[in-house]
Amino acid sequence: MLRQVYQIQKITGERVSNIVIMGTGEPLDNYDNFLKFIHMVSDEHGLNISQRNITASTCGIVPNIRRLAEEKLQITLALSLHGSNQEKRRSLMPVANKYELHEVLEACDYYFEKTGRRITFEYSLVHGVNDTPEDAKELMGILKDRNCHLNLIPVNPIKERNYEKPDKKKCREFQK
Numbered sequence: 001m002l003r004q005v006y007q008i009q010k011i012t013g014e015r016v017s018n019i020v021i022m023g024t025g026e027p028l029d030n031y032d033n034f035l036k037f038i039h040m041v042s043d044e045h046g047l048n049i050s051q052r053n054i055t056a057s058t059c060g061i062v063p064n065i066r067r068l069a070e071e072k073l074q075i076t077l078a079l080s081l082h083g084s085n086q087e088k089r090r091s092l093m094p095v096a097n098k099y100e101l102h103e104v105l106e107a108c109d110y111y112f113e114k115t116g117r118r119i120t121f122e123y124s125l126v127h128g129v130n131d132t133p134e135d136a137k138e139l140m141g142i143l144k145d146r147n148c149h150l151n152l153i154p155v156n157p158i159k160e161r162n163y164e165k166p167d168k169k170k171c172r173e174f175q176k
Contacts, residue, residue: 015051022057022078023172028064038073052077057058058121059095065107065170069114077111078120078151079104084138088130105142112147120149125171127164128156 001024001093005016019041020054021027025077027034028128038054041047057063059080068077083096125131126147142151152175154165165176 003039005041016047018053018055019049020055020057022027026059026061027056028058028061028068031064031067035068035071038075055120059093060099060104060107062099062103062107063096065104066110069107070110072115074115074117076117076120077108078122079108080124081121081139082124082126083130084135084142084143088135092124092126092130101142105146108148109146118148119146120151122151122153124153124155125166125174127166127170129163131166131170131174136176 001021005019009016020088021034021037026116034056038051038056041049042051042054055076055078057078057080064078080093081089082092083101086096086101089101112119123130123139139150152171155163157164
């Protein structure tokens with residue numbers, strides 16, 4: 001990952017000031033190397049990127065979310081939530097078979113408590129799967145008392161899974 005950051009700077013001639021670690025495998029499954037990377041890019045003698053400008057996306061590896069909280073870094077943690085309850089989350093994310101939704105949310109609360117950094121909850125809207133008014137109410141029920149951000153992402157169609165993108169009207173209704 002570090003080489004990618006240097007390559008981007010070399011190609012563009014501009015300083016990289018923000019990093020999002022997402023879509024390249026689960027960073028918390030490679031915890032030690034992930035942590036080294038964070039320290040290297042944020043070190044004042046390295047790239048000197050503010051930890052507040054680094055976001056790491058996780059599917060919810062509970063023990064390592066708690067471990068990361070103990071590091072007291074200032075990175076933003078983004079959690080791939082995608083379901084408003086355990087059953088829906090399990091149908092969309094295999095990792096939910098290992099960690100219950102309440103465990104993941106408790107680990108996120110712990111991260112916030114230790115770091116003061118809001119969690120960003122990522123929720124991919126899948127037409128006919130998790131985009132109903134009931135899903136929206138349930139989602140708000142689990143997030144309403146949390147100091148967090150919610151990122152609603154209309155899913156790109158996935159033919160192999162029969163996932164379709166909700167139309168714009170449905171997305172707006174869900175947001176309300």
